[in-house]
Amino acid sequence: MSYRPHPKILIMTAVEAEQQAVLRGLGGYEGAEVRLAGVGPASAAAATAAVLARAGQAADGGAYSLVLSVGIGGGFAGIASVGSLVVASEIIAADLGAETPDGFAGVDELGFGSPRIAVADELAARWADALREAELPVHHGPILTLSTVTGTAETAQSLAERYPGAGAEAMEGFGVAEAARQFGIPVLELRAISNAIGPRQRDLWKIGDALQALEQACAKLPEVLQS
Numbered sequence: 287m288s289y290r291p292h293p294k295i296l297i298m299t300a301v302e303a304e305q306q307a308v309l310r311g312l313g314g315y316e317g318a319e320v321r322l323a324g325v326g327p328a329s330a331a332a333a334t335a336a337v338l339a340r341a342g343q344a345a346d347g348g349a350y351s352l353v354l355s356v357g358i359g360g361g362f363a364g365i366a367s368v369g370s371l372v373v374a375s376e377i378i379a380a381d382l383g384a385e386t387p388d389g390f391a392g393v394d395e396l397g398f399g400s401p402r403i404a405v406a407d408e409l410a411a412r413w414a415d416a417l418r419e420a421e422l423p424v425h426h427g428p429i430l431t432l433s434t435v436t437g438t439a440e441t442a443q444s445l446a447e448r449y450p451g452a453g454a455e456a457m458e459g460f461g462v463a464e465a466a467r468q469f470g471i472p473v474l475e476l477r478a479i480s481n482a483i484g485p486r487q488r489d490l491w492k493i494g495d496a497l498q499a500l501e502q503a504c505a506k507l508p509e510v511l512q513s
């Protein structure tokens with residue numbers, strides 16, 4: 287039996303600014319590694335799979351016991367305001383499918399698998415509870431993954447109707463989650479809201495506020511993981 291180091295959690299962020307916010311929040315916690323996924327689902331899936339493969343992650347366990355996709359994201363109106371947090375109850379590839387005369391058909395409707403990946407639900411609930419106890423604004427609901435940042439009110443409305451209860455959209459979660467799924471590792475996603483989903487108003491993005499919220503959320507992780 288080869289030596290297996292105590293399993294850690296693998297946290298994937300798209301960019302360095304998010305990675306640094308997570309590290310600040312973790313405050314030297316040694317049970318996690320924070321690695322870069324790049325922007326978008328393809329890069330995130332490849333980067334996550336590469337980390338897991340290099341670590342020799344075996345089907346019966348290995349270097350990592352949990353994978354997280356965390357970062358900034360867009361919030362759905364009336365559910366997740368700028369500066370708040372969304373903990374995923376489910377990770378959904380919201381644009382994986384086909385455009386049809388009758389509207390969008392998801393990959394599941396096309397018969398090619400599922401656009402939904404379940405999360406480690408008890409951990410997700412514990413994290414959301416810990417954030418509420420810290421009086422941080424948090425929504426616990428589906429997080430959408432898209433390859434394109436929503437830029438119109440029409441698309442925002444369409445997504446809200448198609449995925450009721452969804453709190454946020456981002457671009458990496460499903461990629462990270464699919465890599466974790468293929469290695470048999472549970473997954474979580476958290477987004478700190480930098481902008482409202484809808485008409486593109488880049489100058490209204492509050493990335494600094496979102497990074498601060500991300501740091502606060504990750505500061506609660508060690509206690510959540512050890513409880």
Ligand SMILES: O=C(O)c1cccc(C(=O)CC[C@H]2O[C@@H](n3cnc4c(=O)[nH]cnc43)[C@H](O)[C@@H]2O)c1
Binds near residue numbers: 358434482483
């Ligand atoms: O539209 C722009 O000019 C623009 C300016 C700065 C950043 C972007 C991005 O596309 C950032 C994508 C990056 O941030 C996450 N993110 C944050 N908010 C959203 C959103 O509303 N929808 C999708 N992704 C979002 C995402 O996960 C990426 O890592 C654009």
